[in-house]
Amino acid sequence: MAGETIDLAERRALVHLPDLSEPGATPHDPRRSDVDEFGRSESMRALARRLYAPIYERLFRVEWEGLDKIPEGPALLVANHAGAIPSDAPVIMHGIEEELGRPVYGLADHLFKTLPVIGTLWSRAGGVVAHPENAYRLLREKRQLVLVFPEGSKGPGKTYDERYQLRRFGRGGFVQIAMRAGVPVVPIAVVGAEESMPIMFNIAPLAKLLGLPYAPITANALLFGPLLGAVAYLPAKFKLRVLDPVHFDVAPDQPRYSKSRIMEESEAIRQQIQEALFDMLKQRQSVWFG
Amino acid sequence: MGRRVLVTGLGTFWGGRLAQMIERDPEVEVIVGLDRFEPTVLLERTEFVRADASYSILARIVKAAQIDTILHTFLIVDSTQMSGRTLHEINVIGTMNLLAAASAPDSSVRNVVVKSSSLVYGASPEDPVWFREESRRSHAPRTKVEKSLIEVEGYLRDFAEDNPHVCVSLLRFSNVLGPDITTPLSAALELPVVPHIFGFDPRLQFVHEDDVLRAILFALEHEVPGIYNVAGDGLLPWSEVAAICGKRMVPISPYFTELAAAPLRRLGICDLPPETLELLRHGRGLDTRKIKRAGFTFEHTSAGAVESFWQAVRLRRAVKPQATEYVYERDVEQFFRHSPAVVRDSEG
Numbered sequence: 001m002a003g004e005t006i007d008l009a010e011r012r013a014l015v016h017l018p019d020l021s022e023p024g025a026t027p028h029d030p031r032r033s034d035v036d037e038f039g040r041s042e043s044m045r046a047l048a049r050r051l052y053a054p055i056y057e058r059l060f061r062v063e064w065e066g067l068d069k070i071p072e073g074p075a076l077l078v079a080n081h082a083g084a085i086p087s088d089a090p091v092i093m094h095g096i097e098e099e100l101g102r103p104v105y106g107l108a109d110h111l112f113k114t115l116p117v118i119g120t121l122w123s124r125a126g127g128v129v130a131h132p133e134n135a136y137r138l139l140r141e142k143r144q145l146v147l148v149f150p151e152g153s154k155g156p157g158k159t160y161d162e163r164y165q166l167r168r169f170g171r172g173g174f175v176q177i178a179m180r181a182g183v184p185v186v187p188i189a190v191v192g193a194e195e196s197m198p199i200m201f202n203i204a205p206l207a208k209l210l211g212l213p214y215a216p217i218t219a220n221a222l223l224f225g226p227l228l229g230a231v232a233y234l235p236a237k238f239k240l241r242v243l244d245p246v247h248f249d250v251a252p253d254q255p256r257y258s259k260s261r262i263m264e265e266s267e268a269i270r271q272q273i274q275e276a277l278f279d280m281l282k283q284r285q286s287v288w289f290g
Numbered sequence: 291m292g293r294r295v296l297v298t299g300l301g302t303f304w305g306g307r308l309a310q311m312i313e314r315d316p317e318v319e320v321i322v323g324l325d326r327f328e329p330t331v332l333l334e335r336t337e338f339v340r341a342d343a344s345y346s347i348l349a350r351i352v353k354a355a356q357i358d359t360i361l362h363t364f365l366i367v368d369s370t371q372m373s374g375r376t377l378h379e380i381n382v383i384g385t386m387n388l389l390a391a392a393s394a395p396d397s398s399v400r401n402v403v404v405k406s407s408s409l410v411y412g413a414s415p416e417d418p419v420w421f422r423e424e425s426r427r428s429h430a431p432r433t434k435v436e437k438s439l440i441e442v443e444g445y446l447r448d449f450a451e452d453n454p455h456v457c458v459s460l461l462r463f464s465n466v467l468g469p470d471i472t473t474p475l476s477a478a479l480e481l482p483v484v485p486h487i488f489g490f491d492p493r494l495q496f497v498h499e500d501d502v503l504r505a506i507l508f509a510l511e512h513e514v515p516g517i518y519n520v521a522g523d524g525l526l527p528w529s530e531v532a533a534i535c536g537k538r539m540v541p542i543s544p545y546f547t548e549l550a551a552a553p554l555r556r557l558g559i560c561d562l563p564p565e566t567l568e569l570l571r572h573g574r575g576l577d578t579r580k581i582k583r584a585g586f587t588f589e590h591t592s593a594g595a596v597e598s599f600w601q602a603v604r605l606r607r608a609v610k611p612q613a614t615e616y617v618y619e620r621d622v623e624q625f626f627r628h629s630p631a632v633v634r635d636s637e638g
Contacts, residue, residue: 029524029591032533037525037575038419039493113415113572116489116544133418133425 038105038138039123045103048125049094056094059235060087060192063290066242067099070186074143075245076135076178077104079188080166080273081155084216087233088193092147093126095240105138107148132177139181140252150174150266153213159202160219163194164281166274172266175248179262182252184245187269189276192238195287237290241276292319294398295510296357298345298388299364300338301327303471304405304502308361309336311503312510322355324348325364328618335627338618343376345384349391352399359401359510362388365442367407367435370474370561374434381438382445389449392456401457403509404446405502408464408521408576410439413568419493419525420577423462423517433565450515459509464521464576465569467595468499469602474566480603481560484532485551485570488541492573493525498590498598508586518584519576522592528570534593535600547571 035041056062070077077096079088093104107130112122128134130148138144149155150169158167178185199216207215221229246269250257284290295312299305300323312318313334321336323329324345329338341347345364351357364384366377385404392399411421416428431437443460450458465475478485497505497520505520532539543550547567554560562570578588590598626632 027523027589027591028594030534030593030597031524031526031530032593033527033530035493035527035530037493039527110415116487118489120489120491128419129415129417131416131418133420133422137420 035124038126038128038134040103040105040126040128041124042103044124045097045126049097052090052094055233056091056098059233060091060196060238061290062091062095062192062238062240064095064099064240064242067096069242069244070096070100070145071184071245074139074181074183075145075186076139076174076181076183077145077147077186077188078150078169078174078269078273079147079190079240080164080193080277081149081151082158082163082190082193083156083197083233084199084214084218084220085197085230086149086156086193087196088190089147089149091193091238092188092190092240096145102145104145104147107135107146109153132173132180135177136181139177139183148174148177150270156199157202157214157216158194158199160194160198160200163198164191164277166270166277169266169270172262175262175265175269176257179248179250179257180252180254184247185269186245187243187273187276189241189243189273189280190238191240191277191280191284192236192287195236196233196238198234236287237284239280239284239290241280243272243276246272292317293359294318294320294355294357295322295359295361296348296352296355297321297323297336297361297363298348298384299325299362300329300336301325302364304363304506305329305361306331306333307503308363308506309333311507312361315511320355320357322351322357324351328620330616330618332616333623337627338623343380343384345387348387349394352391352397353394356398358398360388360392360399360403361506361510362402362404363506365404365406365439367409367439368473369433369435369563369565378434378438381442385442385445389445393449393453399456401459401510401513402446402449403459403506404442404461405506406443406460406462407439408462408519408574409436409565410443410462411574411576412436413492413565413572413574415572417572417574420575421519422577423519423580433563435563436565457513457515459514460517461505461509461581462517462519462576463502463505464495464497464519464574466499466502467496467599469598471499474561474563476599478560478562479531479535479537479599482537483540484528484535484537485542485554485560485562486528486532486539487547487567487571488544490544490571491527491529492569492571493527493575494531494569494573494592495521495525495575496592496595497521497588498595501588501590501595504589505581505586508581508584512585514581514584516580518581519578520581520586521576521578522588522590522595523578524592525573525575526592526596528573530593531596534596535603544571 096104105126110129151167154167198219201217203215224232306329324341412427414428551562
């Protein structure tokens with residue numbers, strides 16, 4: 001099985017990793033692009049990073065704390081999720097790929113895959129449908145970093161007065177994924193995403209009508225108009241704190257894990273991130289300048 | 291005593307070629323082929339028996355020839371060839387007759403190998419990237435061809451349970467490409483511009499036609515019971531497939547796609563049935579580690595299959611094939627096989 005560590009060059013390239021480590025003549029494989037089996041393209045990621053760099057460095061002025069806590073091998077990164085069109089996912093992926101040189105895959109709802117154009121770009125950037133088998137393969141077999149937001153769409157759906165109060169972490173599915181794959185969970189507390197695109201009002205009936213999780217009126221839309229407000233983020237200062245990895249002392253690959261244990265661990269991690277957020281907010285002098 | 295093999299669909303692309311390959315195996319004593327249509331390849335010792343669409347004569351042949359191995363290659367997976375009802379009848383009724391013949395109380399059948407398709411998995415946004423043999427579909431099947439294949443697989447599963455002395459191998463093949471075969475996808479790739487659904491660039495997997503034949507023979511020789519995915523390594527974006535064929539792409543509307551594709555079919559340009567349109571939207575991957583663990587090695591990857599297909603197309607366009615098509619003539623074949631005037635190398 002794929003137990004060897006992957007060196008930096010291979011990680012950056014991340015072209016078609018062979019499944020079996022058995023020797024033997026591998027047949028001629030005339031690939032032309034570097035799109036891997038999950039749809040991620042390292043060359044497109046490199047382009048995306050170049051384009052995103054000004055936003056990352058100038059607009060959000062992202063600062064990391066504790067990046068060295070991310071383990072060498074695979075890990076499930078979990079973070080709080082905010083902003084009407086969340087900016088935390090691209091910031092985390094950009095930061096880790098730039099600073100650590102490792103690819104990050106993001107698990108998200110299959111809704112993305114149904115969108116034309118956006119769905120394909122999301123996939124090329126490392127977006128993967130949040131199916132347990134996908135998560136297992138990425139973590140256990142490919143040994144990659146996987147990012148997931150346990151709050152789901154409840155996080156970004158928070159209005160401004162509910163900011164930084166973490167919603168329930170689902171049914172703890174992320175804990176089960178990490179347990180089954182035998183990888184630690186690394187919590188990350190993100191400050192700044194809430195204020196980059198804050199939701200002032202949510203029109204619930206409209207959301208229901210359109211089948212969306214929320215139909216927001218954002219401060220950006222109020223300031224810049226509806227069209228520009230969907231892409232123009234407010235210049236909130238981003239601070240990200242990586243917390244200590246949580247290891248579960250359970251055997252991987254079990255058919256089932258104790259549900260109560262999963263809920264406990266999930267709630268504990270939510271508390272950890274919540275406390276870290278409160279701590280960071282206490283020390284934050286200004287929303288825009290940190 | 292050698293093996294006695296029955297091949298269904300002898301007149302199809304797969305049946306004829308399989309029979310040719312099996313004829314070379316000295317362990318195989320008898321090969322009988324059934325189909326509605328005559329074989330299109332030259333065969334030396336395969337007996338051809340004309341059957342009707344539902345293979346009702348199959349039971350009598352199995353009994354008379356004491357067949358111990360049935361190769362069922364006659365499942366229709368290309369819904370552009372015939373109407374949904376005919377397809378359903380051939381797939382389902384044909385298989386039912388086959389299984390009835392094999393499960394008769396004193397039946398001699400010990401081995402059944404079936405060529406099925408990855409269509410049983412479907413293609414939807416909620417799918418995992420790789421389907422394992424145990425994976426369930428995300429959505430109920432909507433097309434006739436998928437429904438018929440799932441029904442057939444259900445019968446086979448029941449048959450395998452009820453007849454533990456029979457080794458049933460069910461091989462699910464992903465989309466086939468190669469020098470000779472024509473499929474809706476291969477026809478789409480031969481157009482001057484390749485259709486794609488605007489905004490979607492799904493990852494597809496292919497298996498080379500030679501690997502299909504080798505996999506069926508592998509199942510035949512090694513008697514591996516169970517379900518196996520068969521597909522080349524690697525998932526390719528559709529845009530890359532078109533690039534290997536040196537083609538540009540033309541978009542089809544992502545909304546109301548079936549409506550948008552209908553004129554292409556009417557004008558005879560390109561026939562993309564609904565399951566192919568779903569595939570071109572979401573793609574599909576097959577995890578093939580089970581058959582690899584059983585000892586099978588692939589000779590071509592997905593990209594290799596596409597390249598091999600395209601090289602054959604290039605050759606066909608450069609040099610018009612001169613070979614005359616083989617035409618089956620019953621009297622001639624009967625003479626060679628049964629006439630006492632023919633001097634044979636006796637096997638003893």
